[in-house]
Amino acid sequence: MTTATAEVPDEEIAKRLTSPEVSNRSVAQELGVSWGRVDLVRQQLGIDTYQRGRRVPEATWQEAVGRRVKAVDGGHAEWTGGRNPNGVPVLSWRSIAETAYRAVFRMHHERDPEGNITHTCDRDHCVAGEHLADRVLRAERRAGGDGGA
Template sequence: MNVRADVAELLRAGLSDRAIARQLNVDPKKTVAPARAQLGLPKAKPGRKPAASAEDLFWKRVKPTADGHMEWTGYRTEEGTPGLKHGGRFHTAYRIAFRIAHGQDPWGYALPSCGRDHCVKPGHHADRDDRAREKQLDSLYFAIFGQSA
């Protein structure tokens, strides 16, 4: 028996026999199950596939702008804060962008620090510690030069 290339591709991607049969409009017992056996692949595990991470969902909801920033195309709260639900919790897009850029959760709120309202580009956010350091540097600059930076 020759295994159809589209069936083999979906089997290797981990889809169940029924999901493949629905997608390709074939008989799961006559087409998909024999192909799985011939390819030596184990039966698909029952249950739902793991959900995408918050970072994966983030990348699906942003688009770059011409000026080097990113804007949010997903859900916004009534206050206008961009974000998404993942794992039963609401995550702001700023917090996810900070985590992508720094590899850790921010201390306190993560807010855009690039000067553009609602920018969600990773690397354009500051947490509480970053803002405190920036305020301290501004006061030092003022003490030295007598004007703000």
């Protein structure tokens, strides 16, 4: 176990410590590292300690999304909530689950997305509403770029 701990870089631990809702224990078990090492990385990142059962539930879907989006340089936005095993930002609220991309798109564009959501920027996993496009927006951009033809 000590060998596995030494092989896991702090950056990998940091990727999984996305918010105060993620426990040290869950990250330690997932990566095969000690709880203390996860706690040290948490402290270095300045993320509050996980407190089981003390989280105040969000009243609305918008509040749940807003609580997990952090603005970063260049007009981009970072997701601080959970991720699926592929690293895709996800949100689960009151037994409703979907990707953060779809949730943010809906809030920003005030309509449901059609088809897959793609990024219009080159930043991995950016969740800024203006940097997300669905099938309709991609078609509009192609049409505009071809002179409307």
